[in-house]
Amino acid sequence: MTVVFGIFLLTLLVITAVAVVRTRNLFVAVMLLGIFSLLIAANFLLLDAADVALTEAAVGAGISTVLFLGALALTSETEHAATPHRWLSLIVVVSATLVVLYATFDKPTFGDPEAPIQQHVAPWYLEKTPEYIDVPNVVTAVLASFRGYDTLGEVFVVFTAGIGVLFLFSAPHGHAARRRPGARDGSSIGLRDDLIPRVVGRLLVPFILLFGLYVQFHGDYGPGGGFQAGALVAAAFILYALVEGEDRTLQALPFNALLALMVSGALLYGLVGVASIFLGGNFLDYSVLSEDPVAGQHLGILLIEAGVGLTVTGVLLSIFHAFAARDRF
Amino acid sequence: MELLGLFHYWVFAVLLMIGFYAVVAKVNLVKKLIGLSLFQAAVFLLYITMGKVSGGTAPIFQAGMTDALFSNPLPQVLILTAIVVGISTTALGLGIVVRIKEEYGTIEEHEIQEIDRR
Amino acid sequence: MQTVLDIMSWILLTAGGGFVLVGGIGALRMPNLYTRMHAASVTDTMGAVLVLSGIMLQAGLSLATIKIAAILLFLLFTSPTSSYALASAAMLAGIKPDAGRAADCEDAS
Numbered sequence: 001m002t003v004v005f006g007i008f009l010l011t012l013l014v015i016t017a018v019a020v021v022r023t024r025n026l027f028v029a030v031m032l033l034g035i036f037s038l039l040i041a042a043n044f045l046l047l048d049a050a051d052v053a054l055t056e057a058a059v060g061a062g063i064s065t066v067l068f069l070g071a072l073a074l075t076s077e078t079e080h081a082a083t084p085h086r087w088l089s090l091i092v093v094v095s096a097t098l099v100v101l102y103a104t105f106d107k108p109t110f111g112d113p114e115a116p117i118q119q120h121v122a123p124w125y126l127e128k129t130p131e132y133i134d135v136p137n138v139v140t141a142v143l144a145s146f147r148g149y150d151t152l153g154e155v156f157v158v159f160t161a162g163i164g165v166l167f168l169f170s171a172p173h174g175h176a177a178r179r180r181p182g183a184r185d186g187s188s189i190g191l192r193d194d195l196i197p198r199v200v201g202r203l204l205v206p207f208i209l210l211f212g213l214y215v216q217f218h219g220d221y222g223p224g225g226g227f228q229a230g231a232l233v234a235a236a237f238i239l240y241a242l243v244e245g246e247d248r249t250l251q252a253l254p255f256n257a258l259l260a261l262m263v264s265g266a267l268l269y270g271l272v273g274v275a276s277i278f279l280g281g282n283f284l285d286y287s288v289l290s291e292d293p294v295a296g297q298h299l300g301i302l303l304i305e306a307g308v309g310l311t312v313t314g315v316l317l318s319i320f321h322a323f324a325a326r327d328r329f
Numbered sequence: 330m331e332l333l334g335l336f337h338y339w340v341f342a343v344l345l346m347i348g349f350y351a352v353v354a355k356v357n358l359v360k361k362l363i364g365l366s367l368f369q370a371a372v373f374l375l376y377i378t379m380g381k382v383s384g385g386t387a388p389i390f391q392a393g394m395t396d397a398l399f400s401n402p403l404p405q406v407l408i409l410t411a412i413v414v415g416i417s418t419t420a421l422g423l424g425i426v427v428r429i430k431e432e433y434g435t436i437e438e439h440e441i442q443e444i445d446r447r
Numbered sequence: 448m449q450t451v452l453d454i455m456s457w458i459l460l461t462a463g464g465g466f467v468l469v470g471g472i473g474a475l476r477m478p479n480l481y482t483r484m485h486a487a488s489v490t491d492t493m494g495a496v497l498v499l500s501g502i503m504l505q506a507g508l509s510l511a512t513i514k515i516a517a518i519l520l521f522l523l524f525t526s527p528t529s530s531y532a533l534a535s536a537a538m539l540a541g542i543k544p545d546a547g548r549a550a551d552c553e554d555a556s
Contacts, residue, residue, distance in 0.1 A: 003333055007333065007336055010336065010337065010340040011340075013340060014340055014344065014347075017344050017347045017348070017367055020363060020367065021347055021348075021351045021360075021363075021364065021367075026360065029363055033363055033366060033367075036367070037370070040373070040374060044373075044377055047377045047378060047380070047381045047400070048380075048381055048386055048387045048388075048400035049377045049387070049405045049408070050389070051405055051409055052377060052405050052408050052409055052412070055409055055412050055413070056412055059412055060366075060370070060412065060416070064366065064419060067419065067420050068362075068363070068419075070423075071359060071423040071426060074427045074430065074431075075427060076436065079355070079356070079357035079359075079437070080356065080437050082356060082437075082439070083354050083355060084356070084439065086354060089350060089353050089354035090350070090354070092353070093346045093349060093350045093353070094346075096346055097343065097345075097346040100341075100342035100345065100346070101339060101342050104335055107335075107338050107379070108379070110333075110335070110337055110378065110381065110383070111334065111382055111383030111384075111385075112382075112383070113382050113398070115379070117379050117380065117403075117404070118382060121403060122401045122402065125403065126388065126399055129390075136389050136390040136392075137389045137390075138388040138389065138390070138402040139389075139402045139405050139406055139409070142402055142403065143406045143409060150406075150410060151410065154410045154413055154414060157417055158413060158414075158417050160417075161417035165421060165424040168428050169427075171428075194532070196531050196532075197528055197535075200524055200525070201528075203524070204521070204524065207521070221389075222389060223387070223389070225409075227412075227413050312413070319420045322424070323423075323424075326427065
């Protein structure tokens, strides 16, 4: 039965992808991309990837849609029909598809426990996690501790993207030539005139924040962790900004606080690594952070997940404010 | 039964090429970025599909459970990182597109090349 | 007891699926944006309530049931609000809630 459901979801994915590429209205394309992200998150759940499904739903269906809509508000909403060299591209794409389809016949059987990917490293992680780290969620254990160096790189990639967008939008633009909005000229801000979204939105924001905190600290015991929590907290503030207007959101969480969040998260991660050097271990070796190595691992994972959550929140909110505050020319 | 397993990989191939077509053939820059997102999503699907073990469950130890078959946690870790990196590059790309619109007045590729040639 | 619970969940899940099907058919066949939205909102509310209640019966008295109840509560808050926001945006965009072709035919005859 699950197989039938999986095939149904995959077919819907292909149909949605074709619709995204074919439509000329970019607004429709972005909305369909959100639906695509949700469908692929459901698919990930069917394939036993709970953490990945949560991240894809939060980041792909939530934040990505908001960023695309912010960019669409500053550029145009439809695309021109002209697609030069269309037949050449189609021929190239179709032949590449046939090549990849031919390659799929050599792939390991779907779900085979003896496939090469299931040997060597993965059984070692599954076996040694209760012994070295003692955390129920193996994905968090591998992400935060066994492969912590990769996650450090990822945090710095997110940080760099935030800095990049802030640099790009630091050039003053338009007759306003200001980056942070002062008092607007009396036009309606946000959804303030609409009572129902305003009431329900303001009611929901504390619960979203609470859920974000839950996901942050519960990443050890179930699906969750820093990235998902950062996206959820950013989504709460974006909801508030959509309902109440950007000025009041900047009063609630000022721009300097966002910059501080961005920087302190990455700094916290790096400091944990350096602290473990000073305490006698290797870089990012959490076992030396405490008397008992397992407790040290728990402390290390807690600190770096907090760092990840801080940076992701700061970066996503900074990017949102950068897009939202930009004046249309 | 073999065919059902292969269907997952075929969907990956089709999604990959749909995204690739959008990147290569469309002239609108935002459409190209959307195609890039589709391409990345297809790659995520491939990795997670390869990590699945039939009869397995999510790699989370439940209390009081002895021997359970788990799906592979390693591709999930890699794809978690990849999703976040993907959204970062998309955000940066959208920033660049907005700046291009402000400077050139258009985000269609052939018109930008036209303006550059002058 | 277990079979009674199973039968109840079967009834609830099938009824929920029926409402989702009705919502889907309505979203395709209705003549106007507003009527289509009205049909689709059946999926969000009645379909969600019935399907999630069926799943809650299957989960018994456990933490999962409380989580599903919380999800249902938030779904019941947000789905009608998003339908309202969509309809309000459509009004602002200028789409008029005329009655569509079906009512025109009735008025003429």
